[in-house]
């Protein structure tokens with residue numbers, strides 16, 4: 001019975017945004033304790049029935065205001081340190097080196113979720129990132145949604161191929177990952193547990209600079225998007241460092257100065273950073 005209540009509270013917590021950043025490793029492990037049968041035919045977008053049920057329970061609890069009382073221990077503590085993780089996707093590219101210069105000027109470390117195909121072209125950028133103490137994460141090999149999301153195995157194979165590529169450059173095994181386009185509607189409980197077999201830790205974001213959505217985004221839009229909702233105590237900010245992301249580069253000092261003035265500490269994502277995952281669909 002107690003176990004049931006624990007699971008229930010935990011699943012409910014999956015639907016409260018800030019909770020992800022305070023999730024502990026033991027909670028993550030407990031999610032996959034049961035041996036879920038993986039159906040190899042399953043597409044990532046397949047619907048998982050019990051997730052629907054959990055969502056139903058959560059909605060009911062939320063409307064009866066029980067969620068608050070049950071989740072108090074999972075809510076972010078007040079007055080705790082404010083941390084921001086700057087993350088740059090889709091590199092490395094030539095522009096990544098310019099981003100690196102800005103970060104170095106401010107003596108700030110960031111996390112780069114890189115694409116294998118680009119790592120192959122710019123291995124020296126990976127070396128530079130490591131030299132300067134930045135973190136590297138996996139962001140698939142091809143960034144081709146159609147291929148990556150055709151089945152679980154394609155996704156895993158691409159992450160491992162990129163992991164190997166980086167290992168050959170840095171002699172470090174990277175296991176922090178980010179889903180291209182984010183995990184929403186792509187990750188479910190079965191797939192999550194499958195990824196745990198490979199020790200992958202998943203990081204979505206809770207603020208997007210919007211630089212990836214449209215090439216039309218001007219610098220003001222990027223700055224505004226990157227700095228709104230800045231009342232959160234933990235922020236994972238999504239940005240990009242492709243060749244074309246010059247606007248992001250130009251506005252980066254303003255973003256850094258904004259968060260510095262608000263008292264945020266800049267940290268990198270590593271194995272000990274609690275996962276941050278969009279709610280399972």
Ligand SMILES: [Zn+2]
Pocket residue numbers: 089090139143180181
């Ligand atoms: Zn991407």
